[in-house]
Amino acid sequence: MPLPVDEITKLIKKSLPDATIEIKDLMGDNNHYAATIKSSQFNNLSKIEQHKLVYKSLEGKMGNELHALSITTEGK
């Protein structure tokens, strides 16, 4: 089941309200995305912890409904 961009954005915003989110649909198939996410909640966290926050915000969808979402995170 593909997950549309709006839905992904909404889920991330729910956990990281100040996040700036840019999502590209790489193949136009609602299934392969690249996201760049900036949030102050990433400040002083390791990359692993930053990515875990994003994965947690997706409520278990990563690796299931959401097959391919490559993530770049930055603090702000």
Place this chain on the structure above:
Amino acid sequence: MEYKIKIENIISENDVCLFMKGTPDSPQCGFSMAVSNALKHLNVNFKGINVLDDENLRQGIKEFSDWPTIPQLYVKKEFIGGCDIVKEMFEKGELKKLFEDKKII
């Protein structure tokens, strides 16, 4: 809990472990291939573990690291990251430095 012991054995016995879909010679997923290629490029000797061979291991490794995706790279028992992190480290030269610091290359 059985898989946890199995994973701990694998990462204890091999300095560099890549849990991946497919094998280093025949990756079954682009993300696994990207990390495998980065390691090969740095001439790192690594153990590729094909999670597609073992469904329990595939689920187990996700719980072990609290990380929902494959591939996963471990160096000297430490979880380094998935494809995005490893790729970023590779591009910034940080991956090479990590292996040098750990005396792997």
